[in-house]
Amino acid sequence: MYTIGQVSEMFNIPISTLRYYDNEGFFPNMQRHSGIRDFSENEIAALRIVECLKSSGLEIKEIKQFMEMTTRGAETYEDRLKLFEARRDAVENEICKLQRTLDMLKYKCWYYEQAIKDGNEDNINAMLPDKLPPKIQKLYDNGNQKAV
Amino acid sequence: MYTIGQVSEMFNIPISTLRYYDNEGFFPNMQRHSGIRDFSENEIAALRIVECLKSSGLEIKEIKQFMEMTTRGAETYEDRLKLFEARRDAVENEICKLQRTLDMLKYKCWYYEQAIKDGNEDNINAMLPDKLPPKIQKLYDNGNQKAV
DNA sequence: GTAATACCTAAAGCTGACTTTAGGTCAAGG
């Protein structure tokens, strides 16, 4: 059993945010003693799922809906599976997108290293769009790919 | 040369957003003819950089500062390099974090597949926290890792 | 016995990133 202050420290989440989450219904079974919240292992587990769903890009109101599902037991297993599958696919997609962003950023690092050496951007710009050194060309092309 | 409507179509960005970006100073050298914006290859390139910096997690006002730097020429090469290096590191970090999220989501998919087969979560919960099938255990452990 | 600390609520406030509104210009088509 933990107090809100302890959970705040453990997870590095402001107390105000934990109370906000509680108001949103993220801890449907949380107990209280004389008004004070009791975070049990149950709520800790819920919070971990909340963090996971949040970093997968799910909105607060959708997390709320998921928490409602968990209170409805076995009849929502299928829906919950579908939700996690959709989140899994979304995150896989997001990782691909970030990989392209990363390649673009690496290209830009190379670009400015060269510009610093040369004192200007003329040499580099003369190589665009397809006469860059092979490794850099790859970063550049990959970084400029359109989303699928 | 493109009109705002053409750029909007090309990039799938609302016209209102392009005008907002212009007001924020993202196209410092854009020309106009009798009030109407002329997007040249220059602005197209700027927009690509904006998109890249945005998906790296940079805020609008910081993108604005970057655009100011580009207008100050060679004296800001070092600063621009530092910015891109910082963004590169941030995105590498974000990809790692999303990889952990992804493992957690995959674990949850397995979890609900099992729950559907079993009709309840009892068998699975009896395996927690360290008696899961090896592959699943890996996803679970990795997904529960704390950020570095 | 009073002061500091950790908890509580409801409601208002804030920030970022747009988007919508209300009103206007200008060129081409029927």
Add this chain to the structure above:
DNA sequence: CCTTGACCTAAAGTCAGCTTTAGGTATTAC
């Protein structure tokens, strides 16, 4: 010649996700 469509501006509005404020209770520390 008038209406349709694509452009323009400044300013107000929206939405998510918190955070702050104002006011209160309960326990421990000196």
